[in-house]
Amino acid sequence: MDFRFDIIWDYAPLLLKGTLYTIAISISSILLGSILGLGVSFGKMSSRRFLRWPMQSYVNFFRGTPLLVQIYIVHFGLIPLLYGKTNALIAAITALSLNAAAYTAEIYRAGIQSIDKGQMEAAKSLGMTHAQAMRFVILPQAIRRMIPAFGNEFIVLVKDSSLVALITAPEIMYWSNAMKAQYIRVWEPYLAAAFIYFVLTYFLSKLLAAVERKV
Amino acid sequence: MKKWYFIAILTLVAAVVLSGCGAKNSNNAGSEAGNSSEDVTYMFATDAAYAPMEYMDKDNITGFDIEFLDLVMQEAGLKHEVKHTGWDGMLEGVKQANEFQAGISSISITDERKQTYDYSMPYFESINVIMVKEGSDIKSALDLKGKKVAVQSGTTADILMTGIMGEGNTDLKKFDNNAVALLELDQGGADAVVADIAIVRDYIKKNPDKKYVEVSDTTNFTPEYYGILYPKGSDLKAKLDPAIKAVIENGKYAELYKKWFGEEPNTANLLNAK
Numbered sequence: 001m002d003f004r005f006d007i008i009w010d011y012a013p014l015l016l017k018g019t020l021y022t023i024a025i026s027i028s029s030i031l032l033g034s035i036l037g038l039g040v041s042f043g044k045m046s047s048r049r050f051l052r053w054p055m056q057s058y059v060n061f062f063r064g065t066p067l068l069v070q071i072y073i074v075h076f077g078l079i080p081l082l083y084g085k086t087n088a089l090i091a092a093i094t095a096l097s098l099n100a101a102a103y104t105a106e107i108y109r110a111g112i113q114s115i116d117k118g119q120m121e122a123a124k125s126l127g128m129t130h131a132q133a134m135r136f137v138i139l140p141q142a143i144r145r146m147i148p149a150f151g152n153e154f155i156v157l158v159k160d161s162s163l164v165a166l167i168t169a170p171e172i173m174y175w176s177n178a179m180k181a182q183y184i185r186v187w188e189p190y191l192a193a194a195f196i197y198f199v200l201t202y203f204l205s206k207l208l209a210a211v212e213r214k215v
Numbered sequence: 216m217k218k219w220y221f222i223a224i225l226t227l228v229a230a231v232v233l234s235g236c237g238a239k240n241s242n243n244a245g246s247e248a249g250n251s252s253e254d255v256t257y258m259f260a261t262d263a264a265y266a267p268m269e270y271m272d273k274d275n276i277t278g279f280d281i282e283f284l285d286l287v288m289q290e291a292g293l294k295h296e297v298k299h300t301g302w303d304g305m306l307e308g309v310k311q312a313n314e315f316q317a318g319i320s321s322i323s324i325t326d327e328r329k330q331t332y333d334y335s336m337p338y339f340e341s342i343n344v345i346m347v348k349e350g351s352d353i354k355s356a357l358d359l360k361g362k363k364v365a366v367q368s369g370t371t372a373d374i375l376m377t378g379i380m381g382e383g384n385t386d387l388k389k390f391d392n393n394a395v396a397l398l399e400l401d402q403g404g405a406d407a408v409v410a411d412i413a414i415v416r417d418y419i420k421k422n423p424d425k426k427y428v429e430v431s432d433t434t435n436f437t438p439e440y441y442g443i444l445y446p447k448g449s450d451l452k453a454k455l456d457p458a459i460k461a462v463i464e465n466g467k468y469a470e471l472y473k474k475w476f477g478e479e480p481n482t483a484n485l486l487n488a489k
Contacts (some may be wrong), residue, residue: 013383014382014383017383029256037354043373072395075393076398076402080402080403080404085402085404086399086402086404086405087386087404088404141366143279166390166395167395168365168385168388168390168399170385170390174389177368177389177391178368178389180369181368181369181373181389182369182374182377183305184327184328184331184369185304186303186307210258
């Protein structure tokens with residue numbers, strides 16, 4: 001099996017640029033998705049139905065439909081509607097954030113609900129409001145339990161970001177596809193992309209392990 | 216100790232799987248076909264996402280290429296079957312010559328591809344054209360510099376526009392197939408689409424309300440020819456080239472061409488192209 005390192009070398013600058021895009025898209029989506037997810041999870045846990053029902057539907061929709069379909073809908077539907085025309089980068093970050101929010105919402109909910117009910121009651125009996133009890137008693141404990149699940153979600157998101165190549169966001173997989181198309185070879189572009197994603201997720205998991213130890 | 220065994224086995228499995236990918240070239244179905252000519256069904260791969268050349272009509276593969284292939288195989292007296300594998304699947308499948316003996320998918324004959332594959336004689340003349348909104352100031356391919364252009368990745372339109380706009384230029388948006396590239400133009404993300412003339416004309420005809428026009432540039436885009444793709448050294452070329460020639464010469468080709476495109480083909484160009 002001949003393996004042509006020269007064509008990977010030829011595309012190395014573009015793959016590097018693509019890697020920076022992948023990192024930027026992933027970090028933005030992780031941040032936006034986590035913030036949005038917190039809101040969604042509080043909505044889902046709310047006792048008010050007009051908050052709970054839409055948030056429950058949101059999670060159902062984004063967990064129940066393929067990410068690739070969501071990316072196409074956002075790119076060709078949502079973004080042109082809001083922005084007037086398509087924009088691959090904005091669509092990529094929007095789709096991945098919206099999707100991540102649904103999953104992180106469930107992580108928040110699981111973490112918060114895993115804390116014994118007695119803690120909330122005890123905090124309230126000390127005179128704290130519901131919000132104060134959340135902020136100072138429940139969340140600090142819950143976050144520690146959420147970290148491994150978040151780690152999983154972040155790693156999945158980095159890899160899932162490869163799907164946005166299909167709407168031409170110029171990240172790793174986009175240039176890998178361009179390489180494949182130009183040289184009509186599949187192993188070099190795919191294995192090069194696999195290697196870069198592996199390095200990214202490897203360091204991300206190391207980072208998450210360090211965070212877990214510290215908290 | 217146990218851990219080491221496990222890793223060793225895992226490595227072995229990976230090695231076997233990876234080497235298997237390259238090693239299957241030996242049992243070439245083409246050579247089997249030489250022995251028993253009657254009961255062999257030749258397998259053709261296609262990327263059926265290129266209307267009107269080849270596309271899916273429900274779960275049926277159809278299009279000009281597919282019906283042309285029917286005529287050729289009929290002429291040659293051979294049985295065949297066409298499978299939708301996607302573009303990459305077709306290229307890799309034909310190269311390995313294991314499951315597939317050929318590919319037909321509006322494949323332009325290029326020198327780069329000839330290094331890896333054999334081609335049939337040319338059976339279709341095509342040229343790339345630019346599709347823009349009515350009243351656009353784009354008059355030639357060079358006007359596309361600095362504009363946003365959508366193409367299908369890996370097509371000759373991609374290769375030509377990469378040459379004009381520069382490798383690594385993100386204004387050239389390379390999509391998985393023309394359907395999404397055309398959608399990008401519809402939704403304002405691109406100023407133009409560059410694609411084969413048959414694709415552009417079919418789209419303009421089917422969407423008259425969108426007010427698109429075709430811009431041709433015969434200086435930067437030159438005619439190209441489609442061929443059937445074979446693995447290197449395939450004996451199918453010798454069997455099918457006479458049949459292709461017969462279908463073109465006996466008028467069946469022109470009939471089919473008129474049915475799909477509503478005009479007469481220039482068969483003299485086809486027969487004279489090398």
